[in-house]
Amino acid sequence: MNLSPKLLEVFTTALAVPADQITADLDYQGIPEWDSMSHMILIAELESSYAITIETDDLLEMTSVTNVVDRLKKYGIEA
């Protein structure tokens, strides 16, 4: 999946995995690293990197890389 360098960095920081592991179908609880704690870090990283506030409904939908990219569009962010 072609993510912007910025979004890729958000993912690698939050999930603490190498960039080549960030694939489109990677999802929450799909790897040990993507647990509830790193998910909250991911949300916090997204909010601070893009200066947005993510709504609850979107937060609960951001359960895969694809879904995150999809939901970010709502906030005017193109990955």
Next chain:
Amino acid sequence: MRLYDLIQSNQNLVYIDALTDTSYSVNEFHQSITIEERQAVVFLYTDNMIGSIEVFLNFLQSRFTVTLLSPQLDIQFKLELEKAYQPYYIYDPSRTAIDGFQAYGASNRIQLFRNLSAPAYPVNPEIKLLLSTSGTTGSPKFVKLSEENLIQNARAILEFLPIEGTDVTPLNVPIIFVYGLSIFTSNCIAGGKMICTNRDILQKTFWEDFDHYGCTSIGGVPYVYEMLNRFGFFKREHLSLRYMTQTGGILNQTLVQVLAEYGTKHRQQFFVMYGQTEAAGRMAYLPPKDLFTKSTSIGIPIKNGRFEIDPDSNELIYLGANIFGGYAKSLADLTTFHRAERLHTGDVARKDEDGYYYITGRIKRIVKLFGTRMNLDEVELILKNALGGETFVCLGIEDKSLLVLHLNEELAAEAVKQVLKEKLSLHPTMIKVKFVESVPLTPNGKIDYSTAVQLID
């Protein structure tokens, strides 16, 4: 009296598999898997899914001593523990084969592993359960608990939590932790529906289940409530919800106010609890009415329990029938069960004029990261073993992060973080690594942790 008999006599009890929306009565799980009957240790790597619950209930009903362990435990740790304790059976859905064990279908749903050497060793019949003092460090140190410990704890909880036969309880706290186990045992005895699930509060499916089944309670460590607050949970009314419980550390005071106000507005109760594995669960709770005025307190002792404060050290000491029967560090320690009269909690506390207790510090070298207890000495040992026997000094910073001091200027912080991530699933952002020229020592040559704390920036 066995815990299992109390569970089996609860007429309202139903286990629901949230994945398939299938209900099971407690009788459907009665002797539902094929196991021999003997005195020996079994290892159950359990999550909170229906299969784990069925296996756990079957072994509770047997004479076996049950060890509850995390399925996510590092494989090397699993193998070391299995070598040390020679379990007769292992339940671990994450593995297809285990050296020295034979896999067999214990029922059409459950696969177990049987020890090929059929080991025989003495186990004190009083020891019903072995729980790890920390869920993740792979330490062979377990807390020995009896049926009596478990029953006393569950009964004390039923004295203050408003558990009813019409309740619907989501098992969102892992039962391998004593808090999750307490939720399980007390609700199995007096509750109603148990929602067996690994889904957590960050998943939409958890909330779909929550609404679908009409869940009546929720439990969590502080960060669970921080997350709930983060996604606006307390801004809405949740009609089925009756009460919430929290343990594993002190909530931040802003959040306590949110919870107290939420409780008043929606007639829901919020219980802060204090406990330890060594007490088979709970030692104290804060009555919801005191949440506004005594928000930093752990509350008052549970029924049949009481506290003393050591006059010299101010250590909080607990007395009660739920105190454990000693630690096991090897198989040989399973021959004895000695219940101590007093439990030294390792926490420093004070008591106010109304008899409420407050934790003011910690004596033991323990840090609680996101509600998970971790022994700092064990963390140091893991680093030492993984990184060529070097010296590491680990300190907890306000239960928020872990500081690792080391003496090797060449050592990259990433290497330390990588070990802790692999072995203990610790998130790198929670770890601070710092090189120091020397480590402060006490006159008798041990690491002086009280001075080392000053090395924190």
